[in-house]
Amino acid sequence: MSDVVLFYPKVESKAGLLPAGLLMIAGPLIEKGFKVKLIDQRFEDDWKIKLEKELEKGPLLVGFTVMTGKQILEALAVSRIVKEKSQAKVVWGGVHASLLPEQTLKNKNIDMVVIGEGERTFLELARALKNKEDISEIKGIGCKIEDKILLSERDGFIDLNDLSILPYHLLEDIEYYVSKKSKVTGKDAREMALFTSRGCPHRCGFCYNMKFNRRRWRAMDAERVIKEMEFLRNNFKINAFNIQDDEFFVDAARVERICKLIKEKEWKIEIYSAARVNQTADLMSKDLLGDLVALGFLGIVFGVETGSQKILELINKDITYEQVIKTIDRFKEIGMMSKYCFMAGFPNETMEDFYRTTDFIYKMKERDTSVRIPPIRIFTPYPGIPLWDLCVEKGFKPPRSLEEWASFDFDTVKMPWVTKKLTKRVKNVNIMLSYLKLDPEFSSSFKYKLSLLFGRWIDFRWRNHWFNNFFEKYLIKIFS
Numbered sequence: 198m199s200d201v202v203l204f205y206p207k208v209e210s211k212a213g214l215l216p217a218g219l220l221m222i223a224g225p226l227i228e229k230g231f232k233v234k235l236i237d238q239r240f241e242d243d244w245k246i247k248l249e250k251e252l253e254k255g256p257l258l259v260g261f262t263v264m265t266g267k268q269i270l271e272a273l274a275v276s277r278i279v280k281e282k283s284q285a286k287v288v289w290g291g292v293h294a295s296l297l298p299e300q301t302l303k304n305k306n307i308d309m310v311v312i313g314e315g316e317r318t319f320l321e322l323a324r325a326l327k328n329k330e331d332i333s334e335i336k337g338i339g340c341k342i343e344d345k346i347l348l349s350e351r352d353g354f355i356d357l358n359d360l361s362i363l364p365y366h367l368l369e370d371i372e373y374y375v376s377k378k379s380k381v382t383g384k385d386a387r388e389m390a391l392f393t394s395r396g397c398p399h400r401c402g403f404c405y406n407m408k409f410n411r412r413r414w415r416a417m418d419a420e421r422v423i424k425e426m427e428f429l430r431n432n433f434k435i436n437a438f439n440i441q442d443d444e445f446f447v448d449a450a451r452v453e454r455i456c457k458l459i460k461e462k463e464w465k466i467e468i469y470s471a472a473r474v475n476q477t478a479d480l481m482s483k484d485l486l487g488d489l490v491a492l493g494f495l496g497i498v499f500g501v502e503t504g505s506q507k508i509l510e511l512i513n514k515d516i517t518y519e520q521v522i523k524t525i526d527r528f529k530e531i532g533m534m535s536k537y538c539f540m541a542g543f544p545n546e547t548m549e550d551f552y553r554t555t556d557f558i559y560k561m562k563e564r565d566t567s568v569r570i571p572p573i574r575i576f577t578p579y580p581g582i583p584l585w586d587l588c589v590e591k592g593f594k595p596p597r598s599l600e601e602w603a604s605f606d607f608d609t610v611k612m613p614w615v616t617k618k619l620t621k622r623v624k625n626v627n628i629m630l631s632y633l634k635l636d637p638e639f640s641s642s643f644k645y646k647l648s649l650l651f652g653r654w655i656d657f658r659w660r661n662h663w664f665n666n667f668f669e670k671y672l673i674k675i676f677s
């Protein structure tokens with residue numbers, strides 16, 4: 198019998214993979230003797246049979262981690278099953294429930310919410326439920342007592358070095374979470390997600406971090422990081438690590454130490470992560486960047502977000518365009534892939550601002566044709582982000598219930614200030630991106646030569662901001 202059931206609800210895409218938040222909560226519970234069962238609805242087709250079997254045994258609680266959007270619908274449906282078939286408490290955690298605990302608790306099928314970092318809170322909650330103690334004193338939860346919603350914050354964060362290796366044995370099959378191709382080279386690899394720190398000290402206006410992590414960055418020591426990597430290598434033959442931290446590079450000395458330890462182990466591995474251009478341009482030495490390449494860092498992803506200085510200031514990105522250009526040059530020199538992400542449709546953004554973004558992308562590609570630019574995304578606000586009030590002022594009507602948040606699909610919901618004209622241009626720009634400044638040396642195949650020719654036309658269109666009436670996309674469809 199399990200004391201605690203942890204449930205990862207289905208999402209449309211299976212990407213994102215490892216249910217790391219649930220594994221992190223499970224670790225301390227297992228250490229203190231609780232029996233834990235983890236069910237991942239994305240991969241386990243017989244999830245309902247398994248859940249009902251667990252519910253028959255009378256667990257203390259069923260914990261869900263839920264993201265904003267469609268995943269809420271799945272989590273609500275399963276929460277209903279738990280309430281109908283058992284006495285177990287339904288506890289929601291994760292970013293959405295943490296940022297909107299009161300609204301979440303208004304749903305009759307949810308008993309409690311764990312706010313923020315869950316390890317200590319979940320353990321205390323399970324203990325109290327087991328001993329039939331009063332839960333109202335537990336810090337970091339939201340609960341309903343006599344129809345009243347009570348919320349309590351928890352001060353401080355845990356020391357990540359105290360966490361034991363994640364209990365990977367709870368996963369039905371580790372292979373669900375192992376990607377078999379290198380993200381950069383496309384060659385065979387065994388890649389898994391790795392978490393080495395939490396939070397971020399920066400203050401981007403579109404990011405959940407300011408509220409959720411209160412600008413506090415916490416990290417595992419280099420030794421602890423290596424221990425987790427070693428475990429994954431030895432037990433599951435993992436040779437590529439996709440670091441999923443919000444901010445891996447905050448402490449350059451820690452990164453240096455991780456590099457040194459990997460070098461001592463003589464591992465042949467691949468690593469990918471995200472970074473900020475202020476770090477790679479100014480804070481990290483050339484030697485350290487060179488070391489990263491030698492040790493298997495194949496690619497780094499950056500957020501630039503906009504080419505407009507006005508919008509860059511609005512979103513408090515705290516980077517400069519000089520830092521972006523310097524990073525491109527440095528990465529070209531050391532031979533590491535770099536990818537730069539952009540958004541469009543921020544409040545107060547005009548079409549001119551959007552053209553500044555496309556102009557800057559052009560400048561980047563001129564500098565180095567190998568820089569990668571993924572499709573530009575249209576901005577949608579996340580609950581509680583710093584830009585929230587401005588969005589509401591500009592006419593955004595926030596969803597008023599959990600059910601309404603469930604239909605808040607980041608790809609289709611549009612803000613009132615986002616015009617059809619902008620949406621169409623972004624769509625066209627995203628198709629054109631694949632032909633912009635192609636590397637003439639890349640391939641001599643006929644198809645590629647044709648793409649190069651077409652690229653010249655795209656170049657002309659791009660420079661003249663001629664992103665509308667993109668009839669050529671039908672030709673692309675026919676040819677491809």
Ligand code: SF4
Binds near residue numbers: 397443
């Ligand atoms: S977007 Fe990145 S850099 Fe900005 S606050 Fe969020 S995690 Fe930090």
